[in-house]
Each structure stands twice: as structure tokens, then as C-alpha cells.
Amino acid sequence: MSGLEFLLAGTLAASLPLLLAALGEMVVEKTGLLNLGLEGMMAIGAAIAFICVYHTGSHVVGFLAAALVSTVIAMLFAFLVIGARANEVAAGLAIGVLGLGLSALFGKTYESLTIKGLPKIDIPVLSDIPVIGPTLLTQDIVVWLAIAGTVALWWVLNRTKLGLIIAAVGENADAARSIGYPVMMIRLVAVAFGGAMCGIAGAYASTVYTPLWADGMIAGRGWIALALVVFGTWQTGRVAFGALLFGILSLGELTAQAMGVGLPSQVLSSLPYLVTILMLVVISRRRSGLI
Amino acid sequence: MSQPALLRLSKVSKRYGTVQANHHIDLEVHSGSIHAVLGENGAGKSTLMKLIYGVEQPDSGHIYWNGQEVHLARPSDAQALGIGMVFQHFSLFETLSVVQNVSLMIPGKPAELAQKITGLGDQFGLSVDPHAMVHRLSVGERQRVEIIRCLLLNPKLLILDEPTSVLPPQSVRRLFETLRKLQAEGMAILFISHKLDEIRELCDTASVLRGGEVTGRVDPREHDARSLAQLMIGREMPNVAHAAPRPPGEERLRLNALSHPRASRFGTALDGIDLKLRSGEIIGIAGISGNGQQELAALISGETRAHEPGMIEIMGKKVGHLGPMARRKLGFAFVPEERLGRGAVPEMSLADNSLLTAHSRNMLSRGFIKRAAERAFTRECIQAFDVRTPGPDAEAGAMSGGNLQKFILGREIMLNPDVMLVSQPTWGVDIGAATAIRRRLLDMRDQGCAILVFSEEMDELFEICSKLHVLHKGHLSPALDAAETTPQEIGRYMIGAET
Numbered sequence: 001m002s003g004l005e006f007l008l009a010g011t012l013a014a015s016l017p018l019l020l021a022a023l024g025e026m027v028v029e030k031t032g033l034l035n036l037g038l039e040g041m042m043a044i045g046a047a048i049a050f051i052c053v054y055h056t057g058s059h060v061v062g063f064l065a066a067a068l069v070s071t072v073i074a075m076l077f078a079f080l081v082i083g084a085r086a087n088e089v090a091a092g093l094a095i096g097v098l099g100l101g102l103s104a105l106f107g108k109t110y111e112s113l114t115i116k117g118l119p120k121i122d123i124p125v126l127s128d129i130p131v132i133g134p135t136l137l138t139q140d141i142v143v144w145l146a147i148a149g150t151v152a153l154w155w156v157l158n159r160t161k162l163g164l165i166i167a168a169v170g171e172n173a174d175a176a177r178s179i180g181y182p183v184m185m186i187r188l189v190a191v192a193f194g195g196a197m198c199g200i201a202g203a204y205a206s207t208v209y210t211p212l213w214a215d216g217m218i219a220g221r222g223w224i225a226l227a228l229v230v231f232g233t234w235q236t237g238r239v240a241f242g243a244l245l246f247g248i249l250s251l252g253e254l255t256a257q258a259m260g261v262g263l264p265s266q267v268l269s270s271l272p273y274l275v276t277i278l279m280l281v282v283i284s285r286r287r288s289g290l291i
Numbered sequence: 292m293s294q295p296a297l298l299r300l301s302k303v304s305k306r307y308g309t310v311q312a313n314h315h316i317d318l319e320v321h322s323g324s325i326h327a328v329l330g331e332n333g334a335g336k337s338t339l340m341k342l343i344y345g346v347e348q349p350d351s352g353h354i355y356w357n358g359q360e361v362h363l364a365r366p367s368d369a370q371a372l373g374i375g376m377v378f379q380h381f382s383l384f385e386t387l388s389v390v391q392n393v394s395l396m397i398p399g400k401p402a403e404l405a406q407k408i409t410g411l412g413d414q415f416g417l418s419v420d421p422h423a424m425v426h427r428l429s430v431g432e433r434q435r436v437e438i439i440r441c442l443l444l445n446p447k448l449l450i451l452d453e454p455t456s457v458l459p460p461q462s463v464r465r466l467f468e469t470l471r472k473l474q475a476e477g478m479a480i481l482f483i484s485h486k487l488d489e490i491r492e493l494c495d496t497a498s499v500l501r502g503g504e505v506t507g508r509v510d511p512r513e514h515d516a517r518s519l520a521q522l523m524i525g526r527e528m529p530n531v532a533h534a535a536p537r538p539p540g541e542e543r544l545r546l547n548a549l550s551h552p553r554a555s556r557f558g559t560a561l562d563g564i565d566l567k568l569r570s571g572e573i574i575g576i577a578g579i580s581g582n583g584q585q586e587l588a589a590l591i592s593g594e595t596r597a598h599e600p601g602m603i604e605i606m607g608k609k610v611g612h613l614g615p616m617a618r619r620k621l622g623f624a625f626v627p628e629e630r631l632g633r634g635a636v637p638e639m640s641l642a643d644n645s646l647l648t649a650h651s652r653n654m655l656s657r658g659f660i661k662r663a664a665e666r667a668f669t670r671e672c673i674q675a676f677d678v679r680t681p682g683p684d685a686e687a688g689a690m691s692g693g694n695l696q697k698f699i700l701g702r703e704i705m706l707n708p709d710v711m712l713v714s715q716p717t718w719g720v721d722i723g724a725a726t727a728i729r730r731r732l733l734d735m736r737d738q739g740c741a742i743l744v745f746s747e748e749m750d751e752l753f754e755i756c757s758k759l760h761v762l763h764k765g766h767l768s769p770a771l772d773a774a775e776t777t778p779q780e781i782g783r784y785m786i787g788a789e790t
Contacts, residue, residue, distance in 0.1 A: 161394065161395075164387065164391055164394065164395060165395065167384070167386065167387065168384045168387065168395055171384045171385065171386055171387075172382070172383075172384055172385075174382070175382030175383065175384065176382075176384075176395075178346065178366060178376075178378065178382045179366070179382055179395060179396050180365065180366050180367040180370065180396075181395075
């Protein structure tokens, strides 16, 4: 397989955890909250999904359990911030650490075990197209569902009253309250949605993308997803584009290593993170009118 | 009257902590009447409206709607009865269009709503483009959107909270015409204001609030402004008779073609602003907030740096590149419009707040704070400027707006500045304190200080300024002599009809 084919085949799957977590967080931030616990919520989702799939062999069970558990963790954040009025930065970091800790605890006895991933689906006609057929267009079911979900989310946020309400709550919560919207409830639902998305993102990472359990396997993807929301300026399409970009980057790093580029692997591994920092600097400079 | 009142309040009380915001309020509003609720800031007007609109619930007392007792647990309860409210600070969403804003409250397809908006606009003189983005609208247009949004709910009672405080005179005329048309349709209107002339012109009944209690029910058309004011503040109106200004002296602040790009999406770019301010004179900058006032104030104070040093001169020195501290060292002082956060740190004591700008007044010794000097300065300020507070240790954030403003202004005046920038000096300040603040500014002028005042209150500017400029969309009008211009002319500049 050539480098290009490798990229075409793997980019979507590599982007998927980033995409789902970032879209979930984007909705949370659109309602005016900030949940920094993505990394932890993804990690606990990954651990729970792996354990469930290991014992039941069913990815459906794994994904559902991961979404549920991460939602519970997100609800803890919601309780702290909306109910107890805790500082959202501190609360987000705290549940992030909690999620990481729990994932290590639950995953301890499963360290280095492997499971079966999901099959790639051959779609007649599409898979026969040269070059992109067997690569880009041959993906597992979750990828196709995620693409459909991204389009659906864009439609809800930009074309429906629900999207309008979410935007209104995020822009001016007091005004939304004064015209009679249940701001707290809307935020609660958004946080739950963000949690579920992180859970699914983690589940995909541990049971499909690399179907094995290793402690710390989320490896900063929660933080990159967080940065992607800013990078995408809270717009579905741009966030998705950003996720793809970082998917390519992380694969490109592997390709480069395999082809024996004369750089130490540590430098290549740090590339996505460096690019994240660069992007954030560029965006915030542009926003403050300096570029 | 045989028919029961549309809305009746009986002995309604509300207390926040130790503050009795409303005490045994009785109020009757009838259909087809424009009823004024008159009172100073802090008299309890806003609390009363929140009780009527269901935002807050009374501790005791009863509210009757068409003779039936009602409990309003939330705004939607009030809306269901037919109560609409136009807020003082608009509850619109800037990133959405007019139709989108309306559709958040009114069910219906966007196209139908747009048609209804246009229809109501024609009927009541509330024209506005349904598809415009709200952040592009002028303040007057935004208010029209708020009113239209209320009218689409078919209210029987419309509450307007200080509706004219943000409008240029032309828009005030237009609003009054709209309200009269609504009155003729049989709607009841509660008009909250502290502007006496407007109430006399528009309203047929007035309830006067003072210290949370109703102190009078009058027909405002039968009283002059002076006797209404007396009801409102409980004593004679203070006079601001002051000596005429002496001819101004040397130049102290100068803006030379000051331009600056906008900093954020909703900011305003400043465009070639020229201004000369001399000692012994007060120049006023009129205009509706959001037309570049904050940007210009930040550039003059040094919070934002100008692109070229020569764009701003203080005491004859080019200072565009200097920060606030360096400008203050030249004799510049600044009273910002945001009292909490810019003028004072809410969590800090008054004494520590003194230190922030007055540290050069012998309050430091080798980098250590001299607490005694800090407190002495603060005590002097409290006394000289009639700040009502327990003492220098009181937290700034716990003070009323008027008292804190007196403290901040006093602190800056005690620095004996040569040039002073005062932004919105009497926003949210009661009449008594506002008069005192204006008198202080005139005293400063007579002592030779050069003062630049940003204000939305046109009466205030005419009272203390010798020259006026108008800031509209980042563009500054030529200087107008206060003795020769009229509020109407200023108003034309405010809406951009003249530049």
C-alpha cells in the first residue's frame, strides 16, 4: 500500500474520535458553558467500551455503555457547575482527571489485551472505483454514521428552531431567560450530549480504530478536540474540516516514520500538538485584529 | 369606576436581604391608559416591574388581573395573561436576524412572521427590516424590534422600562406616536421613567415611587416638572446655578486625525477624529453608546495604544504610544463608564481602591503600602464627596452605583488633574448625587482643569459643557457651541442625518 492509499484509507477513522468529541463540545460551548473534561470523558468511554466488547463481543453494547457512562460523568460536571455554581474550569479539569483515573482503574486487568474491530463495509459500485474505491470509500459502519450525524447536526444547528434556541442561550442567557426559555435545562441537555459524544469517541478509539487496551491510549486527543472547537470557530463544517486535517497529520506522522524520514519519532509525534498550538495562536491573533 | 382595573396590586412587598425594595405598593392600571411609574434610581421601579412580569415573586401582597387574583411564577405566566415587557437593556440576540429573534418567542414560519413584522411596522410606525441582523440595527430600531415582538403576543398591558433613555430625540417622538396609537387601540401601558417632561407629555396617570413606597398618585399633566421632582426626591430640586466660564486657557488634550480599526466584530472603528480641549473648559461628547465611545475612551486613557504617538497629545506631549500610567503622570485622570471592573475593583476595599490610582500621593514607601496614608486619603475622599458608606474598609462592590461614582470621581479629583476624561458621569445615579457630581465638574473647570465628558444624557451636556461634539458610527462631528446649538440639531448628528 502506498503512502497516499494509506492516508486515503485511514484518515476518516483517525479523525473520527476527534470529530465526535469536538462536535459534542461545540454544542456545549454554544450554550455558553465550557467543559474541559473531554480527555477524561473519552478515556472512561474507551475503557468501558473495551471491557464491554471484550466480554460480550458486541460493539453495540460497548458503544451504548460508553455513551451512558460518559454522560453520567458529564452530568457530574453539570451538577457542579449549573447546580452548585462551581467554577467551570476547575470542575471541568476535575472531572477530566476523574475520568482518566477511573479508566486506568477499570482497565488495569485488561492492559494489552486485544479484541476484534469492526469490519469495513464493501459497498457495491462505490468500492469498485479505482484508487478511492477500496480506500476512502471502504469504511466501517461508524464512519458512515458519523458523517450522517455531522450533516444532521449542521442541519439542526443552522436550520431549526432548536439550533436557534441553542445559539440564543449561548449568546445572552439572561435575555433567553427573560423571554421564558429554561436556560438551565437546555445547558444540562447540551452537557449530556457532549458527554455522550465523548463516550462514543473514546469507544471508537479503543474498540475500532486500535482495538486494544492500553492505559493512556486517548493520548491527548481530548485536548486536541477542545482546540478544534476554537479552530473551527464553533461552526460544524469547519470543526469537521479541522478534525480531518488532524487525522491526516497523525497518519502522516506514521507514514513518515515508516518511510524512514530522518527526524526522530518524538519530533514527528509532537507534530499534531505543535500544529494545534500554532493554529490557536493564528486564530486568536486574527480575532484581535493583529493579522 | 365601575369596571375593575386591568391590573391591580394590593400591598405588594419585596425584600432583598436587608433592602426593602418594595413596601406595601398599591397600583391600578386601566385599559387605554398610559400610566407612568416615576422614581429615582433605587426607588424600586425595576423590582416592581419584575414582580408584575413574573421574574420575581412578591413576599406578600396580592396581584389582580381583571379582578381575579393571579400568581405569576415566571414570565411566561405573565405573557399568557397578556403582559408584555420591553426591557431597558434589550433582550435581543445580536448574532441573529430580526425574524429569528422574533421566532424565538412567537411560533410561526419565518416568512409569515416577516410579513407580520412588516404589517405591524406599517400600522404603528415601527418600520424595521425583518431580515436585518440585529447587531447592524440602531438602538431605536432594536427597540422597535422589542416592541413588535411584544405586540405579536397581543398583550393587553405593555410595560416599557426607561424606553427613552437610549434614544435620540427624533426617535423619542416616534416612540410616543406609536404608544399613543396603541393607547387608542385600548392597550394599557406602564411607562417607567425618571424623565419628568416626557411623563407630563405622554402619561395620564403617574404613580411616584420613593424608597420602595408609593408617595403620590397624580395626573402628571396638572403638575409642573418641579413639583413632580419634589414628589420624586422628597425635597426641593437642588439648583446648579454656576458662574459663567472664564475664557479657556492653553491646550491640554488634542486628538489629531485619530483613527483606529475596530477590535471585535461588534466594535466600532474610529475615523479621523480631531479634537482640541483647553484648560478651564468642558467639552461634551454626545451620542448613543456603542458608536465608538468605549473605543475612544480607551484610546485617550491609554488602555488601547494609538497607531502613531502624534495622534494623541496630552499637555503638549505626544502620548499615543504611552500606557495609562505614563499618561496619568502627565496630569491625566480618567473616570470610566464601567464603575465595577474599570473604575474600581469590586472585591477590594475603598482604601485599596484609592491606592490603585492615587499611589503616587505618598502612599508607598520602598514598594510597601503605607496603610495609614491610604486610609487617610480615602477618609478625606469619603467626607469631601459625601460618599455614604461605613468607612474606608467597605467593599467597593457592595456600594450603590451613585455612591461608588462619587467615590471614584472624588478619588480622581483629589489627584488635582490637569486633564480629565469622565465617561457617563451620572449613569444610574440618583438626581441628588447627579447634581452634586455636575457641580463638582464645574468647580474643577473653574479651577482650570480641562474636562472631556462622554454622556448619553443630553440635558446634562447642555448644562455643563461649553462645546459639544457628537460621536456617530466612529465619526466625530465638528464642535458645536452649546449656547447656539439645539437638542434637535444634536439629535440629527446622533442619527447620522448630519455629519
